[in-house]
Amino acid sequence: MKRLSLALEQTPRLVTVKQRLALILLCVVGGALLLASAAFFIVEYVSFHRALVETTFPLAETIGINSRPALGLRNNHQANQILATLKGNSTIRGAYLFDANDQPFASFQPFRSFSESQEDLLPETLLTEQEIRSILIDSGRQYQFKGRYLALFTPVFDDGNKLGTVYLVATLDNLYQRLRWWGGIALIILLMAMTFGFILAQRLQQSISHPVAQLVETMRQVSLSNDFSLRTEKLAHDELGLLADGFNTMLEQVQLRDRYLEEANRFLEQRVKQRTQELEQSNHELIASRERFLQMVDLLPQPVFETDHNEKMIFTNRAGRQTFACDADDLREGIPLAPLFDGPLPSTETPNERLLRTHNGQQFPALIYTAPLIRNGRTEGQRGLIIDITDRKRIEEQVRASLREKEVLLREIHHRVKNNLQIITSLINLQLRKTPGALRGEIEILRQRIRTIGQIHEKLYRSDDLSLIDFDIYLKELAPQLLHLDPGKTDITIHHDLEPLQLDVGIATPCGMIVTELLTNTIKYAFAERTRGEVFLFAATRDGEVTLRLGDNGIGLPKDFETNRRKSLGTQLIQSFTSQIGGVIHYTQRAGGGTEVEIRFPQTLSDLRQQRQA
Incomplete structure (x- = not known):
């Protein structure tokens, strides 16, 4: 209403409606005559x-x-x-x-x-x-x-x-x-027409300007007195009359709204008073809750902290103040964390291990848990928890030392087992010198079986990992040794197609025994009538399953193989070791002549256990 009053006070300085109507009429008449004169x-x-x-x-x-x-x-x-x-x-x-x-x-x-x-x-x-x-x-x-x-x-x-x-x-x-003559005449006619237009405008504007002036005067009185009960008089039944009716209707609506606003204002005052009391009560509760929170945080043995967007610590509990030797004044100014945390603060919620520095310069290992502090969609800092893991580090070092001792002990056990198997092999060698030819071959096969187990233990105590065997390297070393079982078979070639393959010791030992039995049978029976031949070794792994394939270009499988395999000790051992590692074995005739044996089994003991549980 103040703005409206100022506008009404400045109204006399502006061009009135009466003057505007006269000016418009004069401009229309003058413009028409000027256009006519220009055309002439x-x-x-x-x-x-x-x-x-x-x-x-x-x-x-x-x-x-x-x-x-x-x-x-x-x-x-x-x-x-x-x-x-x-x-x-x-x-x-x-x-x-x-x-x-x-x-x-x-x-x-x-x-x-x-x-x-x-x-x-x-x-x-x-x-x-x-x-x-x-x-x-x-x-x-x-x-x-x-x-x-x-x-x-x-x-x-x-x-x-x-x-x-x-x-x-x-x-x-x-x-x-x-x-020039016509121009003078046109000027005289223009002056006469404008004079007539001015007189006509004076007569016509009364019917327009008077209702408008009365409407303006009513508006002035309403704006100055804030009395919305005033009404303007309707002097005509044209658009100006509709304007007067609309103005009176507006004043009536404003009067009703003013009365409603007064009632709403009284209601709001009461509501604000009530809400103020509720807010004061909530404020007391918040203060009490904050004090409880601070007391509980101070009871924590681990430091908790909060930073601003400049990575300055602005809050910490009692443990943090003791660790970093700071007080409330230091926290108000903000304590840079880079010197204390030996670098920038991690921005991930996963634990981050750091070496922290105390107030006296001592360093200690700690796990830092942080979470971003987000307000209004913007990251304004971080909150975090510090866990001192000095004791855990000491225990971990003790565990590692114990593991090293156990590894040394386990290597010693494998070494002694290998030596004991070597002693047994030596005793068998002594016995072979006194054994007649009929039994000599069987004892030689037994000696090779013991050597196969001994080589696995040798690989274990020489390996960096006591639980895994590089089985592809083991096969390359094992196959040539088995050729010496039959001194007459000196011209047998072994072809390798072995992918890098690591097996658990629990799988490598039975698998080594299977290869020993298969190669022994191949050398003994596949090339029975000749001294020259070829042996093929293949090993690969796909999706946690190992495929081991051994083939030859010998005489192939006998017709009564299925019957004899149940009676042979070697085939029984192969079947037993295959079942032990959860594998499947297949015997087939090669297209170019000879035999091919394929075994599929899990690569790790965990896969073997899952297979047996399923």
Whole structure:
């Protein structure tokens, strides 16, 4: 309402509706008359130019006809007399006659004396000599308006022969005199029309400005007194009457809303008072909750902290204040964490292990848990928890030391087992010297089986990992040793296609025994009638399953193989070890001759346990 009052106080400085209506009417009347006058002047200007050309051309042709004898006889005096007949024509300002060679021949200028020189015969400040020459060469009827003059050319012919050219210069002074006269009349009519329009506007504006003025006065009173019960009087049944009705309706609605706002204001005051009491109670509860939180945080043995966006610590509990030797004043200023945390603060919620620095410069290992502090969608800092893991590190070191001792002990056990198996192998070698030939082969196979187990233990105590065997390397070393079981088989070639393969010791031992039995049977039976042959070893792993394939180009499987395999000790051992490692074995005849044995089994003991549970 204050803004409206100021606007109403400034209203007299503005143009009123009454003045605007008068001004609009005067502008409409004046604009209409000006447009009409401009149209009249344009029509008059164009018509006069056209009439001047139409009257001057016949005059020039008459002069040309009368000048034919003078041009033919080269009589300058007669030609000048003919041109002098134009003295009574007020529109002609110059008349010139050129001969057949386009040279000045005669001239007449009412306001100049005639001169025989070529320069005097040409008109000044109208057309240049070059423009005149170009027009004369065209030998046609031409005219040009330049400034306040008309330049008109007409050739003179006699029996088709050009005798010369008539050049007339006519003035437009009559046109401008008529335009000045009409302009004065138009000005007088414009003044009379505007006077009539002003009087008419004074009469018409009363029916418009008076209701508007009354509406403005009512609005002024309402704005100054804030009395919305005032109403304006409806003086007409037109748009202004509708405006008055709308204004009165608006005042009525404002009055109702003002009454409603007063009631709402009283209700809001009571509500604010009640809400203030509730907020005070909530504030007391928040203060008590904060004190409880601070007390509980201070009871934590681990430091907790909060940082701002500059990675400065602005809060920590009692454990943190003791660890970093800080007080409330230091926290208000913010304590940089980079020197204490030996680098920037981690921004991940997963634990981050760091070496922290205490107030006296001592370092200790700790796990740091952090979470971003987000307000209004922006990260404004971090909150975190520090766990001192010095004791855990000490225990871990003790566990690692114990593990190292156990590894040494386990290596010693594998070494002693290997030595004991070596002793057994040596005893068997001594016994072989006294054994007759019938039993010698069986004892030799038994010795190789013991050596196979001994090699696995040797690999274990020499390996960095006591639980895994590089089985591909083990097979490459094992296969050549088995060729010496039969001294007569010296020309057998072993082909390897072995991928890098690591097996648990619990799988590697039975698998080594399987390969030993298969190679032994191959050397013993596949090449029984010859000394030359080829053995193929293949090993690969896919998706946790190992494929071990052994083939030869020997005589192949006998027809009663299925019956005999149940009676043979070697095949029973192979079947037993295959079941032990959860594998499947297949015997097939090779396409080019010979036998191929394929075994599939899990690569790790964990896969084997899952297979058995399933």
